[in-house]
Amino acid sequence: MRDALLDRDVYEPEEGEIMEVSMGPHHPSTHGVFRMDVKLEGERVVKLKPVFGYLHRNHEKIAEHGAYLSAIPYTDRLDYLCSMTNNWGYVLAVEKLAGIAVPERAEYLRVIVAELTRFQNHAGLIGFLLQDMGASGTPLMYAFREREKILDLFESLSGARMMCNYMRFGGLRVDATKEWLDEVRALVGRLPQFVDEYEALLRANEILLARTQGTGVLPRELAINTGVTGPMLRASGVNYDIRKVDHYGIYDRFTFKVPLGEHGDVYDRYMMRLLEMRETLKLLEQALHDIPEGPVMDPKVRLRGLRPKAGEAYGRIESPKGELGFFLISDGSGNPYRYRVRPPSMINLTILEDMCVGENIADTVIILGSVDIVLGEVDR
């Protein structure tokens, strides 16, 4: 049945009519303004067309018309749950373009804030995913309780909870105080208990297992061919983590494992996030233990009026959602000639139809939830 349905162009309804349903753009399960044009036969999905662009804000052109510095606060608003990693991707590209070195302490602090971001993103995502499955409220509240503590730390460090605007090419805007690092240490000490609780809450729940196992399978080959990255790719069993393969920043100094899935279904993607949360805590412990004293900003770097030599650079990081890349071309002037974002959310979303066809309409909601999209990044 499934194979026949995958051959969509020659599909003929056996009985009854095809119904077309437009899910979104104001559907609560679509995580923002996103629409799915679904063709249904009974409850089964025959065809699904993702429609996005409702949140398009011209991010790339705005960045091309401004100075290199003024693009940083705009990157906060791409994936608005993970502004720290977005900043990092962009400043990494500028650092490559202009050949700027980063002080040691800044590298450690970048790892710390990026891993905290990853933790809160995954906790939040699991909360939303379980909410979509009908575990109404409870997991999301637990996730947001811990997320709030991380956001408080971000606020006392950078001034804002979500739109941090913290990183600069050549380092960081402000240094972390000793008290701040102690607070992070205390929080990281408490978080393993939270992950245990969070896992025990629903991991073995029979209803959840029945709902998620074997749903929305993304085969390994298809995942590689379509350029899917991040936890979604690893849930399909492909060992590809940019922290391991590219060693950007100082990730080669830490020991951590990359969890891998086997089946590539919704359950594997859910477990992938839980396992990554544990690995993130290991990384945080190491970074907090090793962090040296020193400056966080290279004083020679010109933040205002930076004019890199003509050339191009691609900076990529493992954001919580996948490979986040920034491609910059400089023509030697004060603003980038071309600025391009490789958004993991959007590229992971392109595979949605292949995962949903043959499933029930109710399952498209949890399949979409397990992709982990943020519409700010999809539409840019």
Added chain:
Amino acid sequence: MLGEGIIQGLVETARNFFGSYTEKNRLVTVQYPEERHELPEASRNFPFLLYDGKDPEAGLRCVACQICEKECPPRCIHIEKSKDKKPDFVGKQQAYPAVFDIDVSVCMSCQICVEVCPFDAIRMDKVYELSTDDRFGGLLYTKKELAKPNEYYQKIHPVEAAETDGRRVKEAEEAKAKAAAAEAAAKAKAASAASAAASGPQPVVSDAIAKEKQS
């Protein structure tokens, strides 16, 4: 056993429910309008302009250099430079903003204006209850609404303000010392010129007189 996983999950919710009565980490809700979190020092919302002393017009630190206007990513700052000048805190003649508007409905609270300002004239505020029923005028802050005294800055960002004030006092002292040195140098020069004038032109005059006498 079927249902074991569900029971395991319910144990977790029960622990969280009863735990919320005893553990502070589990009870996090703040009853907002009555209770409020204290904002951390680094917290930022919208920019304001600083002035020294009592008079917002005279003490405004901004010299209308328009760097923040150019660097502001969403371009929410509008500045018009004054025609005349007034002395700043080190006594140098500087222009001042005839018009300084910030549209806070456009501002994205990124703090770049604060970072690029070389005169410590603009800083981030912490106020957050800014709702208004006027969509246009109510959110367009003019110079009058933006100007706030340095004491206010010291209150909301104590550590940062102490650092800024220390630097400004040092700069003012340096400028004063420099001005004093320049004045002393000018005086010495004038004095030497005067003494030169006192001793130098004498023979010329006498020569002239002598010439006159000769004729």
